[in-house]
Amino acid sequence: MYHRMWKFAFIWSLVFITLMCLSPLTFEAQAQEGSVSAPGGSIQAPGSAPAQGSPGLPSNLQNIQNILQNVAPAQEAPAAQPGQISAPQEETPAEAPTYAPVEVGEQMTPEAFSALSDAQLDQLFLNTPASQVMRMLPRFGTEFFRQAPSTYAPVMAVPVGPDYVVGPGDEIRISIWGMIEDQWSVTVDRDGNLSLPGAGVIGAAGMTFSQLQQAIKKEYSRYYTNFDLNVTMGRLRTILVYVVGNARRPGAYTVSSLATLVNALLASGGPSQTGSMRNIQVRRNGKVVTNFDMYDMLLKGDTLNDIRLMPGDVIFIGEVGQLVGIVGNVKRPGLYELKERVRLGDLIDMAGGLTGQSFKGRVQIMRVEDRRYLTLVEGDLDTLGKDFMQRFAVQDGDIVRLFPVARSTSTVRITGPVATPGEYAIEPGITKLSEVINRAGGLSYMASNQAEITRVTVTQLGPVTQHLLINLEKAMRGDPKNDIPLEMNDYIFVRAVPEWDLYATVTISGEVKYPGVYTIKKGETLSDLIERAGGYTDRAFLPGAIFTRESVRESQRRSIDEMVQRLERELYTASAAGTASSLTSEDAKLVEMETQQKRRMLDVLRQTRATGRVVIRLEDPPTLLKKTPYDLLLEEGDHLHIPREAQTINVAGNVLNPSSFIFEPYSTYNNYIEKAGGYGRNADRSRVYLLKADGSAVRVGHLKKPPYIERGDTIIVPEKIQVVSDLRRTSDIVDIVYKTAISAAVVIDALDD
Incomplete structure (x- = not known):
């Protein structure tokens, strides 16, 4: 007995192994033939030519058939390696809005720093090292140099003052009239001489413009009398200066002879991160001719030391001095350079003073000591007094923080009409x-x-x-x-007021006397809408009426999404199991190819639009519709379309010539299939069904006595689905895709008419 049981088990094991080996071979043979079975038409396999749309079918049915033909995996899609399975993607739920954390890194702009909330400032100061906070604070004055240098370049055509020093390359324009009349433009040569037409050569370099005017007049007076003279400057020369030290872009710069120290600083980008804005020197012939403080110009508008540059001047930007930060409720928060001993009150004034929302009840000064933050002062400005503000001196590395006033308002909220x-x-x-x-x-x-x-x-x-x-x-x-x-x-x-709703609108179109958008009141029904639209026309085709509802459309969309997610999970699970049970790498590749095919089928289903159609049955006259289940209560967004009387019957699916044919009374579906050339090679005759004009579907392939075809019906001939692996959901997926797509196509085609 045990011997027979073992023999029986051994035989079934051999049968199972044989089936597992033959399944991928069957699938591969089908792929090589160029088609994979699916209802509605052959699906092209990699390497085969795509099928064209069948002639005679409505455009929407042709589009559906073309979509199904392109479901197969593309030829260029790389095959996954054995054992590699791609999991389905899941939607990430939206997160609740929160304050974005402050990125610790480069220096922030003044605008970006001023936009930080109190919570972000707390996070910055409590969780960030002192050195990084100091680097992030916007340094006062750097914004001045962010503009393009050309914006601040000196204008060449402006009149020069009498103290302008003439040099080689300057153009002199001379106009003379009276006893002699003429105009000349002459240039000071590299030796500093100026050749005067009709008067000789004079030395011009080193003279001021006022002195040059007198010298030219004096020279012409030696040869002419009774004349007037006008001397102006033409094109000005350029000079070469050097910007060195801690500049952002150190180097030699060619600037206008009218350029000042600030013009050269703008051209070089200003001081670097390690450069000082309060210790800038101009060196000429080995001597310091001026010490310039940018804060004088930025805070006071003082340009007294912004001297005009001479050829060969060297602008030296020294090392940055002590830096103190001030943040919070001041008008110009940032990093300030100290030139001398600065008191707390002076620092606040340097930062523009307190804002209108500044809280005097709290000031915090943090000082780096022993390489850690230490709160040195925590108090209110009123209690500390003005004397403290003028006595307490800040030092290098301090960060002063002013806080906003606390919100203490009594409010109520009112809602409703x-x-x-x-x-x-x-x-x-x-x-x-x-x-x-x-x-x-x-x-x-x-x-x-x-x-x-x-x-x-x-x-x-x-x-x-x-x-x-x-x-x-x-x-x-x-x-x-x-x-x-x-x-x-x-x-x-x-x-x-109870049950308040201004009005709702519905649409009725097609073969009614007065189509359009109608407002409805509570309790109005479908028959009421048809009566208000004047009733049907003589060409109305009531069995083909299409009634769509937005709430139904949304419900269908959710159902499709849930179905796609469920099928995708099952597909992933079955694919993982199939790959794990593959004996060779070729088996795994075949499983992956089939998985990709089904994933593309799911993509088609995911793109299918829900129609929101509800199957109804209308009566003529509309009064006969009252008190029947089809006399629906109307809702916002409802749409009733009554098409013209249909004259054709559509045949789609696995027939030789899918097309549309003239309706003939008392004909069965077999008669129209014969007109379409008969069944295809892979047609599933037992699963033929009718898509009725009212939207309902009736399976007729298994009936011994088939019913007569009615106007507007569509005959669907599916293909046989051969499942050659453990992924048994293939037929379900294809069937769902095809039926949903065909239904959507019929609705859209009717509405387009």
Whole structure:
């Protein structure tokens, strides 16, 4: 007995192994033939030519057939390596909005730093090392040099002053009239000489413009009398200066002879991160001719030391001095360079002073000591007094923080049918309900005479919530029992009249006398809408009426999404199991190819649009529709389309010539299939079904006595689905895709007509 059981088990094991080996071979043979079975037409395998749309079918049915033909994996899609399975992607739920964390890194702009919230400032100072905070603070004055240098370049055509020093390359324009009349433009040569037409050569270099004018007039006076003379400057020369030290872009610069120290600094990008803005020297012939402080110009507008440059001048930017940061509620938060001993009050003035929202009750000064933050002063400015502000000196590395005023406002919120719902400030125990309603613009016309006030009272045992019912009509007249004083955080809900809804709209189109968009009232039905539209025309095809509803469309969309997600999970699980059970790498490749095919089928299903169609049955006249299940209550967005009487029958699927044919009474589906050339080689005759004009589907392939075909019907001939692996959901997926797509195509085609 045991011997027979072992023999029986051994035989079945051999059968199972044989089937596992033959399955991928069968799939591979099908792929090499160029088609994979699916309803609605052959699906091209990699390397085969794509099938063209069948002639005679409506455009929407051709599009569906073409989509199904392109479901197969593309030729260029790389085959996954054995054992590699791609999991389905899942939607990531939206996260609640939060403050973005401050990125610790490069220096921030003044605008970006001023936009930081108090929570972000807390996070920055509590979680970031002192050295990094100092690097992130915007340094005062750097914004001045962020502009393009050409914006600040000196204009060449401006008139020069009498103290302008003439040099080689300057153009001199001479106009003379009287005894002699002429005009000349001459240039000072590299030796510093100026050749005067008709007067000789004079030395011009080193003269001021005023001196040159006198010298030219004097020279012409030696040869001419009774004349007037005008001397102006033409094109000015350029000079070469050097910007060295801690500059952003050190080097030699060619600038206009009118250029000043600030012009050269702008051309070089200003001081670098290690450069000083308060210790800038101009060296000429080995001597320091000026010490320039950018803060004088930026804070006071003082350009006294912004001297005009000479050829060969060297601009030296020294090392940055002591740096102190000030943040929070000041007008110009940032990093300031100290040139001398600076007191706390002077630093606040340097930063533009306190803002209008600055809280004098707290100031915090953090000082780096022993390589860690140490709160040196924590107090309020009023208590410390002005003497402390003028005595306490800040030092290198200090960070001063000013805080905003604490929000302490008493507000209530009002919602419902008022002109401007929102929060309103009150004086607790004094401001009355009618005052807040008036501030909110008064009651709207749809407001009822009732309101509800929710009030939370704080007790030692916890909060106590009350709901107070108010008669608004009496409250607006000043009745003390209803026009009650409000407390902080009261929530006022003004009720609208019961079942308030302004109006809803529905659309009726097609073969009715007055198609269009109609407003409806509560309780109106489909028959009422048809009667308001004037009834049907003589060409109305009632069995083909299409009724769509937005709520049904949304429900169908959710169902499709859930079905796709479920099938995708099952596909992933089956694919992993198939790959794990593969004996060779070729088996794994075949499993992956099949998985990719089914994933593309799922993509087609995912792209399928829900129609929202509801199958209905209309009657003529519309009064016969009343009190029947099909006389639906209308909703917002409903759409009823009544097409013209259909003259054709559509045949789609695995037939030799999918097309449309003239309707013939008392004909069965077999008659129309014969007109389409008969069944295809892989047609599944037992699963033929009719897609009726009203949207319902009827399976007829298994009936011995098939029903007659009616106007507008579509005959669907599916293909046989050969499942050659453990992924048994292939037929279900293809069937769902095809039926959903065909249904959508029929609806869209009818609405387009």
